Amino acid sequence: MPNQANILVIDDEQIMRDGCSRILSKDGWSIICAENGNQGLEEIKGRPEQMDVILLDLMMPGMSGMEVLDHIRTFDPNLLVIVITGYATVESAVEAMKKGAYDFIPKPFTPDQLRIVVRRALERRTLQKETEFLRREREKSLRDIATEKSKIKTIINCMGDGVLVCDRDSCIVLSNPAASRMLKAPETCLLGNYLNQCNLPQDLSHTIEESLQTKDMSHTSVSQELSVGEPGEIFLRAHTAPVRNDIGEIMGSVTVLQDISHLKELDKMKSEFIAMVTHELRAPIAAVEQQLTVILNKMAGEVTEKQEQLLSRAKERTRGLLDLIKDLLDLSKIEAGKMVQYKEPLCLQEVIQRVVDLMRSEAENKKLDLQFSSPPKISLIHADRNSMEGIFTNLISNAIKYTPEGGKVWVHLGEEGGFVKANVSDTGIGIEKEDLPRIFDKFYRVKTKETRQIVGTGLGLSIVKSIVAAHLGSISVESEVGTGTTFTIFLPKESVPKLNE
Amino acid sequence: MAKKILIVDDDPDLVEAVTMILESKKYDVAAAYGGIEGLQKAKTEKPDLIVLDVMMPDKDGYTVCKELKSDPHLGKIPVLLLTAVVSKISTTRYTQQMGMETEADDYIDKPVEPEVLVKRIEALLAK
Numbered sequence: 001m002p003n004q005a006n007i008l009v010i011d012d013e014q015i016m017r018d019g020c021s022r023i024l025s026k027d028g029w030s031i032i033c034a035e036n037g038n039q040g041l042e043e044i045k046g047r048p049e050q051m052d053v054i055l056l057d058l059m060m061p062g063m064s065g066m067e068v069l070d071h072i073r074t075f076d077p078n079l080l081v082i083v084i085t086g087y088a089t090v091e092s093a094v095e096a097m098k099k100g101a102y103d104f105i106p107k108p109f110t111p112d113q114l115r116i117v118v119r120r121a122l123e124r125r126t127l128q129k130e131t132e133f134l135r136r137e138r139e140k141s142l143r144d145i146a147t148e149k150s151k152i153k154t155i156i157n158c159m160g161d162g163v164l165v166c167d168r169d170s171c172i173v174l175s176n177p178a179a180s181r182m183l184k185a186p187e188t189c190l191l192g193n194y195l196n197q198c199n200l201p202q203d204l205s206h207t208i209e210e211s212l213q214t215k216d217m218s219h220t221s222v223s224q225e226l227s228v229g230e231p232g233e234i235f236l237r238a239h240t241a242p243v244r245n246d247i248g249e250i251m252g253s254v255t256v257l258q259d260i261s262h263l264k265e266l267d268k269m270k271s272e273f274i275a276m277v278t279h280e281l282r283a284p285i286a287a288v289e290q291q292l293t294v295i296l297n298k299m300a301g302e303v304t305e306k307q308e309q310l311l312s313r314a315k316e317r318t319r320g321l322l323d324l325i326k327d328l329l330d331l332s333k334i335e336a337g338k339m340v341q342y343k344e345p346l347c348l349q350e351v352i353q354r355v356v357d358l359m360r361s362e363a364e365n366k367k368l369d370l371q372f373s374s375p376p377k378i379s380l381i382h383a384d385r386n387s388m389e390g391i392f393t394n395l396i397s398n399a400i401k402y403t404p405e406g407g408k409v410w411v412h413l414g415e416e417g418g419f420v421k422a423n424v425s426d427t428g429i430g431i432e433k434e435d436l437p438r439i440f441d442k443f444y445r446v447k448t449k450e451t452r453q454i455v456g457t458g459l460g461l462s463i464v465k466s467i468v469a470a471h472l473g474s475i476s477v478e479s480e481v482g483t484g485t486t487f488t489i490f491l492p493k494e495s496v497p498k499l500n501e
Numbered sequence: 502m503a504k505k506i507l508i509v510d511d512d513p514d515l516v517e518a519v520t521m522i523l524e525s526k527k528y529d530v531a532a533a534y535g536g537i538e539g540l541q542k543a544k545t546e547k548p549d550l551i552v553l554d555v556m557m558p559d560k561d562g563y564t565v566c567k568e569l570k571s572d573p574h575l576g577k578i579p580v581l582l583l584t585a586v587v588s589k590i591s592t593t594r595y596t597q598q599m600g601m602e603t604e605a606d607d608y609i610d611k612p613v614e615p616e617v618l619v620k621r622i623e624a625l626l627a628k
Contacts, residue, residue: 279556282585283512290518290612297615299525 005122006050008032010040010068011057011084020055023111024118037063041071048075053121056101057084058092066096073100078128080121162236162257165243166208168250170195182236182257184229201226204238204255211242211253225260235264274332282325289318320457327459330390331442334466343471345380345494346388348420352411355392359400367405370396374413380494381420387467394460395424395487401454402485403428419473419490430481439477440465504626505529507548509539509565510583511557515611519552522615523622536560540568543575550625553605554583570604579625582608 007029009020014035021031034040037060044051054072058065065083072079083096083104093104102124105117156163162179166172175190183190189198195205207222221241228234240255292315294300296308303311356372363370392411399409407427414421431439435446443458445451468475472492479485506528510516513534520530531546533539536557543551551569555562562582569575582605606625609618 278585283556286585286612287512287514287518290515293612293615294518294521297522297525299521299615 005029005052005125006032007118008034008040008043008051008054010034010037010054010060010065012036012060013057016057016084020114023114027115027119029118029122036060037065037068037071040068044072044075044079048079051079052125053118054079054081055084055105055118056081058096059086066092066099069096069099069101080125080128082117082121160259162255162259164190164208164255164257165252166195166212166255167252168212170209170212172198173252179257182228182234182259184234201228204240207238207240208253208255211240212250214242214250217248233261234259235261270332274329277325278329282322285318285321285325289315289322292318324457324459327457327463330463331459331466334387334463334470342384342386343382344385346383346385347378348381348383348388348422348491349374349378349413351385351388352392352413352422355389355396356411359393359396362397363400363409366400366403368400368403369408369410370400371408371410372413373410375415378413379415379420381471381491382494383471383491384467387470391464391467391489392422392424394464398460399424399426399428399485401456402426402451407484415493416490418493420493422489422491423486424489425484425486427484430483430485431477431479432481436477436479440475503527503529504549505531505546506622507531507533507539507542507546507551509533509536509542509551509557509562510554511535511559512554515554519613519618522613522618525615526619528622536562536565539565543569543578548578550579550581550622552581552583552622554611556585566605579606579628580604581606581621581625583611583613584608585611 007020007024009017009031011017011020011033012035017033017035021033025031032043034043040054040056044054056065056068056072060068069081069083072081077100080102081096081100083093083101084107085093085096085104086107089106093106096104102121103117105114156174156176159176159178162182163174163176164172164179165174171194172190172192175187177187180187180190183200185198185200195208203224204226207224211219211222219242221239223237223239226236226238228236237258237260238255239258240253242250243252243254245251292311295303296311296315352372352374356370360370396409396411403409403426409424409426409428412423412425414423429448429451431446432448438444439446440461442462444462445456445458465475468489468491474490476488477485478488506523508516508519508523508530509532510519511534516532516534520532523530531542531548533542536559539551539553540560542548553562553565557565566580566582569578569580606628607621609621
């Protein structure tokens with residue numbers, strides 16, 4: 001910076017101006033000269049910030065140096081002025097310093113003396129500039145922080161979710177209108193109050209206290225459901241997490257509240273709807289099928305062969321409807337997570353054996369060879385027995401349905417890595433390549449000449465897939481048209497508890 | 502003498518169909534079209550067995566069964582519960598739960614196949 005400095009020399013003596021120019025320009029500084037006070041002030045007026053150092057002769061005809069100094073101070077009190085005093089008049093130097101001059105240099109001076117004084121002033125100037133720069137930066141940062149704070153405050157206040165922030169002494173230091181609304185507590189009852197003073201749901205205070213005291217570094221967030229107000233009035237889901245500083249100490253906690261009352265309401269409606277479907281839809285169909293059964297059993301008189309044929313078909317259709325209702329209910333239960341809640345250590349070999357035994361007569365009716373192979377000892381899985389029976393009943397019965405007479409259906413059980421692996425294969429009609437990705441979709445049924453006669457709801461495989469997913473497993477299918485199909489299921493092995501547990 | 506069976510179901514069509522099945526097997530059949538009526542008829546008709554629907558609007562089958570079983574005079578009458586299996590996959594669990602929750606002697610899904618129904622009834626009557 002010193003090299004680009006501008007130095008203004010105000011002196012009435014040509015020899016002084018030239019001398020100073022010569023000495024100082026050697027150091028790369030650019031020199032501006034003025035031969036009297038007015039001219040000097042003109043130079044400064046337009047660009048005071050560009051004048052790094054001003055050398056000012058005190059003894060000048062017309063406007064005196066002192067007067068010029070006064071004017072300079074009005075442009076910018078920080079301008080660095082070095083006064084040049086004749087014959088070492090200390091008094092005038094002191095006076096000039098009092099008026100705000102930075103330094104003085106008595107005439108006559110050597111080039112080196114001049115350089116030292118100017119250089120010192122320029123150093124000062126550099127520091128001044130840096131200080132000014134830092135001051136501006138700080139001002140700007142403070143402004144940015146204030147804007148940011150105000151922005152965050154607005155965001156938090158406009159949020160639909162409730163926010164509660166506690167410090168580590170369990171005092172609420174921030175809350176928003178949504179939190180007041182959800183907790184049915186005015187802001188004054190929350191902000192600035194300790195947790196035990198503000199009548200929060202007990203479960204919530206407890207969770208916040210716990211998160212403030214947790215020693216566990218991996219403790220991240222806790223979610224819970226709360227009921228506020230009259231029973232059934234407001235349901236909240238609260239997520240509470242500790243706030244840590246850079247060395248992992250807990251500094252407070254943040255709780256975000258969501259109003260899930262409408263979700264609860266929807267859930268209730270869904271359950272009621274399902275109950276309605278179960279009864280209102282099933283009951284009449286069951287009654288119709290019961291009536292058809294009575295007629296088909298000739299308990300209401302003789303039935304001609306044609307009538308029997310028609311009624312049998314009618315009964316197949318009612319049966320199909322009842323199956324569809326059951327499948328839909330199964331699916332909605334699995335999706336609601338209510339189906340596979342009874343997980344236990346399970347031997348898949350036993351489950352499959354049972355299903356295979358049950359399906360054997362069906363296979364024999366179609367003259368199919370149904371086989372099951374498994375190593376003598378197989379790892380247990382952690383699963384719901386009924387769901388597993390459901391999976392294999394579904395897959396084996398599909399295999400039987402889609403395999404022409406004389407074919408073969410076989411189930412093989414094995415292990416691969418941390419998984420128990422089951423294959424259900426057949427020598428059936430197979431599945432076209434373009435149908436393969438969609439066979440697990442709800443209501444998707446492959447429509448070909450061969451499948452037209454086969455009844456089904458189109459939900460079986462999507463139920464199977466949902467169950468496998470609920471057990472953290474995977475299912476895949478390979479097929480070749482006219483050759484056969486293989487479904488492969490992987491289910492994670494039951495994790496063996498450690499000895500010391 | 503023919504054994505008498507009381508059918509309790511709020512669906513008259515179903516009552517009629519089951520009645521026809523049972524009459525074809527020479528049973529005496531009495532019918533009630535609701536839980537409360539079922540309890541009354543159990544007292545007046547003195548049936549040898551009761552076929553009881555679960556889902557009834559006035560008083561459901563579980564409650565009726567409980568009241569029957571706690572009655573000193575009616576407690577010995579076998580009860581066959583007519584259930585609507587809600588779920589295909591969880592049949593086993595459903596029946597397990599049913600067995601625990603009710604004091605019924607047996608249960609059967611509707612609609613029923615005539616031979617299955619008759620077999621179950623015969624088994625209960627033979628006890």
